[in-house]
Structure formats: structure tokens, C-alpha cells
Amino acid sequence: MDTCDLAGLLETLCPMFVLVDEDGRITRVGPTLQKLHPDHPMAGKEFLEVFELVRPRAVTSLSALMSLVGTKLHLKLHDTPRTALKGLIVPLPQGKGAVINLSFGISILDAVRDYSLTSSDFSGTDLAIELLYLVEAKSAAMEASRSLNLRLQGAMLAAEEQAFTDILTGLKNRRAMDVFLGHLISGNSPFALMHLDLDFFKSVNDQYGHAAGDFVLQHAARIMVEETRNEDTVARIGGDEFVIIFKALSDEGVLTAIAERLIERLQQPMIFENNTCQISASIGTALSTQFTPPKAAEILNAADLALYEAKRKGRSRHCLYSTLAGLQQGDATSGVSSG
Amino acid sequence: MHGLINRAVQSFVCATYGQSCWLRVTEVAELGFVEFEAMLVYDDEMTMRVLDALCADLKRPRAEILEDLGTYLVSHPNMEDLRRLLRFGGVTYVEFLHSLDDLSDRVRLAVSDLCLPALELIELSPTEYQLICHSGLAGYSSVMVGVLRAMADDYGALAMLSHDGKDGEAELISVMLVESAFAEGRHFDLGARKS
Numbered sequence: 001m002d003t004c005d006l007a008g009l010l011e012t013l014c015p016m017f018v019l020v021d022e023d024g025r026i027t028r029v030g031p032t033l034q035k036l037h038p039d040h041p042m043a044g045k046e047f048l049e050v051f052e053l054v055r056p057r058a059v060t061s062l063s064a065l066m067s068l069v070g071t072k073l074h075l076k077l078h079d080t081p082r083t084a085l086k087g088l089i090v091p092l093p094q095g096k097g098a099v100i101n102l103s104f105g106i107s108i109l110d111a112v113r114d115y116s117l118t119s120s121d122f123s124g125t126d127l128a129i130e131l132l133y134l135v136e137a138k139s140a141a142m143e144a145s146r147s148l149n150l151r152l153q154g155a156m157l158a159a160e161e162q163a164f165t166d167i168l169t170g171l172k173n174r175r176a177m178d179v180f181l182g183h184l185i186s187g188n189s190p191f192a193l194m195h196l197d198l199d200f201f202k203s204v205n206d207q208y209g210h211a212a213g214d215f216v217l218q219h220a221a222r223i224m225v226e227e228t229r230n231e232d233t234v235a236r237i238g239g240d241e242f243v244i245i246f247k248a249l250s251d252e253g254v255l256t257a258i259a260e261r262l263i264e265r266l267q268q269p270m271i272f273e274n275n276t277c278q279i280s281a282s283i284g285t286a287l288s289t290q291f292t293p294p295k296a297a298e299i300l301n302a303a304d305l306a307l308y309e310a311k312r313k314g315r316s317r318h319c320l321y322s323t324l325a326g327l328q329q330g331d332a333t334s335g336v337s338s339g
Numbered sequence: 340m341h342g343l344i345n346r347a348v349q350s351f352v353c354a355t356y357g358q359s360c361w362l363r364v365t366e367v368a369e370l371g372f373v374e375f376e377a378m379l380v381y382d383d384e385m386t387m388r389v390l391d392a393l394c395a396d397l398k399r400p401r402a403e404i405l406e407d408l409g410t411y412l413v414s415h416p417n418m419e420d421l422r423r424l425l426r427f428g429g430v431t432y433v434e435f436l437h438s439l440d441d442l443s444d445r446v447r448l449a450v451s452d453l454c455l456p457a458l459e460l461i462e463l464s465p466t467e468y469q470l471i472c473h474s475g476l477a478g479y480s481s482v483m484v485g486v487l488r489a490m491a492d493d494y495g496a497l498a499m500l501s502h503d504g505k506d507g508e509a510e511l512i513s514v515m516l517v518e519s520a521f522a523e524g525r526h527f528d529l530g531a532r533k534s
Contacts, residue, residue, distance in 0.1 A: 140424070144343070203500050
């Protein structure tokens with residue numbers, strides 16, 4: 001069989017072959033390979049002039065290339081778009097040159113587009129078309145999965161938001177407060193915690209009904225949101241009990257001022273369906289820095305003790321935990337301010 | 340039934356008969372939701388309820404609606420991805436017909452939990468074929484008639500398709516190829532990519 005017969009055979013079997021003569025000059029190339037160089041016939045050029053050998057490196061002559069029988073060759077077109085190719089070289093008998101069979105490998109996706117290849121450019125045994133099919137099919141399936149994931153994530157966030165929200169007031173609920181406290185403590189961020197209890201709320205409920213009670217709670221919630229910063233957390237943790245967490249705030253003077261303003265505003269009469277609802281608030285405040293290491297339950301308990309003290313002193317008051325008897329210097333009354 | 344199948348029905352109904360028709364159907368079928376998720380699996384019975392409700396709403400026989408669904412899957416712009424995947428089957432319509440033997444495997448390669456019944460093409464003559472749709476998915480042969488008809492258009496071939504009775508559990512479709520290059524056919528660019 002002469003090289004002409006051989007080329008005919010190769011055109012069908014591997015349409016990306018290169019036949020080179022003993023000097024490393026290209027004598028024939030397969031029809032698909034020629035499509036990579038549409039304007040200039042490859043035949044007649046030096047093999048290493050058209051293709052650059054990427055691996056194994058340091059091979060610059062055909063004779064060196066000939067010694068690489070059975071080794072996988074990594075090549076690139078010298079011209080842009082410098083398509084990557086894989087290859088295998090087999091010398092022809094009697095030193096008459098060699099056959100180099102090329103394929104795209106992973107660069108097939110770009111190559112098919114760059115050179116407008118069609119299925120007839122690949123031999124019937126080539127898996128190229130199956131690979132392209134698989135890429136498209138998997139991308140479509142992945143897209144569907146991704147869109148499902150996005151929707152599920154949206155639903156999850158909404159459910160989480162709902163689980164952390166007090167429906168009546170729109171404030172955070174007890175669960176959210178626990179989570180938030182946990183975050184602050186594990187992150188070693190100092191904070192102040194106010195425990196606020198509405199005074200005379202029960203009598204509003206008893207006198208004017210639950211609708212009035214709900215209105216008062218919503219109104220009180222709005223006041224607490226307005227009197228605190230965005231980064232503070234206001235939570236309704238029980239019927240008429242609230243907790244406010246002030247991130248990175250441990251100035252008791254500032255906290256006292258906030259508490260007094262809260263009490264003052266909550267004492268303003270609220271009008272619901274021509275009925276005047278009059279409530280007030282008692283507040284106890286503790287600082288995370290008063291405990292080493294800070295624990296959520298201890299801080300809550302401290303604020304609770306201070307709240308109890310404020311109530312005991314006649315309600316509508318704010319009490320700092322630091323002023324409670326037997327805790328630190330000073331007596332229990334000095335921190336209690338009337339609102 | 341795989342979500343992709345349910346989703347195909349939903350997409351077909353919405354695109355062909357409108358959103359309001361789909362909402363009526365989901366209500367009558369008592370789904371409890373209006374959107375199927377493509378990548379979840381649902382009870383087979385749900386799909387059957389949807390199809391029953393759809394037949395009742397449109398007052399058309401199920402086989403006819405399923406044929407239209409098959410046509411929709413190939414010819415509607417919404418379904419371009421699917422048409423492309425089918426076109427990977429071959430360069431000509433006849434090659435495509437022969438590739439149907441591998442269709443269920445190809446589908447599983449892409450979505451491993453989507454099991455479609457096996458198809459088998461018998462070549463009676465170069466212009467006469469019989470497609471055996473094996474059992475496993477009620478109505479599959481009706482959908483396939485619609486798919487094959489639309490794919491013939493896509494390749495520019497002129498083919499006559501009809502149901503050809505049953506062979507045991509399997510349903511038969513006869514394909515008569517009148518002209519393999521009847522019209523231009525739709526363009527298929529192997530390297531086309533979504534922008």
C-alpha cells in the first residue's frame with residue numbers, strides 16, 4: 001500500500017490525520033483538520049511550523065518526534081485561536097515519514113463553534129457528537145436543577161423569616177432573639193440587653209378587648225423600633241414582654257437616656273376606637289460585659305432582676321443591673337430613675 | 340412521574356391553551372399547587388389526574404392531545420433545547436429514526452432518574468419503518484407520533500405517521516417516508532450556544 005492508498009483510508013477512519021514525509025513536511029491532511037486552516041492548505045508546510053508541540057517539551061525536530069511513538073502528544077495550532085489538540089504519532093515503514101492522528105480532546109466545544117464543524121466532520125466511531133450531546137443535555141438538566149435550588153432557597157429564607165418574626169408586631173420573636181444572642185456571644189461582641197415589660201397592659205385588654213390590646217402592642221412595638229438603631233434588635237418574647245439588644249453599646253448613661261425616652265413615649269395615651277388606652281413600661285438593663293464569660297441565660301436573668309427591681313420601686317421606671325444591692329458598689333436605689 | 344414530564348405537560352398547556360386553562364386543570368385535578376418542578380418526582384396518579392382534567396376541559400380525546408404535546412416538544416421555541424438534543428440523533432431523518440433505539444439510554448445519560456420506555460425501529464424498506472414503543476408509560480406512543488411528525492418537518496422530510504395497533508403490550512407506529520429531502524428543514528448548528 002502506498003501513501004496515497006493510505007491517505008484514502010485515513011480520510012474515512014480518522015479525518016484529522018496528518019501524513020508527514022521523512023523531512024517532517026506535511027504531505028496530506030484529513031478534511032476535518034484542513035478546516036482548522038481554511039485559507040491555507042497545510043500540505044507542503046513543515047509539521048512543526050503549523051503545530052506547536054506543548055508536551056512533551058523540547059522536541060524541535062521530526063526525528064525527535066518520531067521517537068515518541070505511543071506517547072500522547074499535546075499540540076497547539078500556531079495560528080489563533082491556537083486550538084489545543086491531542087495527537088499520536090506512528091512512523092511509516094522504511095522511514096517514509098509518519099502518520100499523526102489528531103483529535104480535539106476537551107477543546108472540542110470551542111472548536112466546533114470556531115470552525116463551524118458538523119457531525120459529518122467526525123468519523124462514525126468518534127465520540128465527539130455524544131460528548132456535545134452530553135454537554136448540552138447536562139447543561140439543560142443543571143439549569144433546571146439550579147432554578148429549583150434558587151426557588152427552594154427563596155422559600156427557605158421566607159420560611160426562616162416567618163419563623164423568626166412575631167406576626168402581630170413584625171418584631172423578632174423569642175427564637176430569633178435566642179439565635180441573635182448566641183451569635184453575639186460566640187462572636188465576643190459586647191452588647192446591652194433591656195428587658196421591657198408593659199405596665200397596665202392587662203387592664204387595657206380587660207377594659208377594651210383584645211383588638212385594643214393588639215393595637216397597643218403594635219403601637220408600642222413601633223415606638224421601640226423608632227427609638228433604637230437599625231443594628232439593634234427588638235424582640236417580643238411574651239404577651240407584653242420585650243427584649244431590646246443594643247449591639248456594641250455599654251454606656252449606662254446612654255442606655256438610661258434611651259430607657260427614659262422609651263418610657264416617656266409609651267406613657268403617652270394611645271387612642272383606639274375613641275378609647276384612650278394608657279399604659280407605661282418598666283425596664284431592666286444588663287450588660288454582657290458584666291459577665292465573664294457572658295452567657296445568654298445569665299444576662300437575661302440579670303436584666304430580669306433589674307426589671308423586677310424597677311417594678312418593685314413603683315413601675316414606669318428603669319433600673320440598671322449594676323445598681324442592684326450586693327452586686328457592685330452603690331445601693332439599689334441609685335440606678336432607679338423615675339420615668 | 341418525573342417532574343420533567345409533568346413540566347412538559349404544564350408548559351404545553353400554558354403555551355397552547357393559556358395560563359387560565361392550566362389553572363382550571365390544576366384545580367380540577369386537585370393538585371394543591373400550580374407549578375410542577377422539573378427536577379422533582381411526583382406520583383404517577385397526579386399526572387393522570389391532570390390529563391383527565393385536561394381532556395375534560397378541552398373536550399378532546401387524550402391520544403389527540405398527547406400527539407399535540409409531542410409536536411409542541413419539538414416545534415415550539417420554548418423547547419429549542421429539546422429539539423437540539425433530538426437533532427444530535429443524526430444528520431438525516433432516517434439516521435434520526437435509527438437513533439431512537441438509543442433514546443431511552445441517552446435520556447438516562449442526561450437525567451439518571453428519568454426512565455422512558457424502550458423504542459425499537461424496524462426497517463421494512465428504505466421508505467417504510469415500524470417503531471415499537473415498549474410499555475411502561477401510558478400514552479408514550481401518542482406523544483412519539485407527534486414528536487416524529489414534527490422532527491420530519493425539522494429535517495425537511497415528508498413522512499406519514501400513524502398508529503399501527505399493538506403487539507402484546509407494545510404499541511406500534513408506522514412511518515412512511517415519502518420524500519427524505521422534501522423541504523429545506525430547520526437549521527441545526529452543532530456549535531450554537533446560548534448567549
